[in-house]
Amino acid sequence: MKITLTPQQKLQLEQMHDIERDSRVCDRIKAVLLASEGWSQTMISIDDYESINSETIVRFFCKLRESYPLAHKLHIILDGAGYHRSDLVRDAAFVLNIELHYLPPYSPNLNPIERLWKVMNEKSRNNVYFKSKRDFKAAIDQFFTVTLPEIAGSLASRINDNFQVLKPASSS
Incomplete structure (x- = not known):
């Protein structure tokens, strides 16, 4: 499947952020593949x-x-983590025919994976004391292997691409 953005959509995505300013480092991969019907439904x-x-990126x-065949360009949406913007990542994306699009700074609400992390925390981590790193990892693994498949059908209302479109603030 090939995804094509109009020049206007591409320009809007590129103008949403400032590469020079946005270099904060995050702690996990946040990449979302777009499918022509909306967010990808395939893990x-x-x-x-x-x-x-x-x-690792x-x-x-x-x-x-x-x-996916190399001939098909992939479009990947990333947050502003420093490792997402490195020369190594950009060069690899170019060689692998992957186009990178970056979310605006400080906008986790635009990243559907943040919604999944919230569900994961609710089901596995909130108000739980873990005696060891191994126990913590086991709880997270349990969520992804057992809990998530059981509740996946009920998550459509929480993890989706229904974003509120905000109008720019006036300068008056």
Whole structure:
């Protein structure tokens, strides 16, 4: 499936952020594949990483490419984490025929994965004390392998692309 953005859509996405200013570092991969009907409904893979950096992002891109022909351009939406904007990531995206689009700074509300993290926290983590890192990881793994498949049908109202469109503030 090939996704095509109009020049106006592409320009709007690029004007939403300032590459020079937005260099904060985040702690997890936040990439969303767009499908022509809306947000992708297919989970490609779940991978564990000890840490997230430019190299793990490139490995993630390579793994995505295993599922899609190189001839089809992929459009990936990313937050402003420093490792998402590194030269290594940009170069790999170019070689792998991946176009990167960045969310505006400080806008987690535009990132559907943030909604999933919220559900995960509600079901697995909130008000729970974990004695060890292993217990914490086991609870998160349990959410993704057992709980999420059980509740997936009820999440459409919470994890979707229904975003409120805001008008720019007037300068008066």
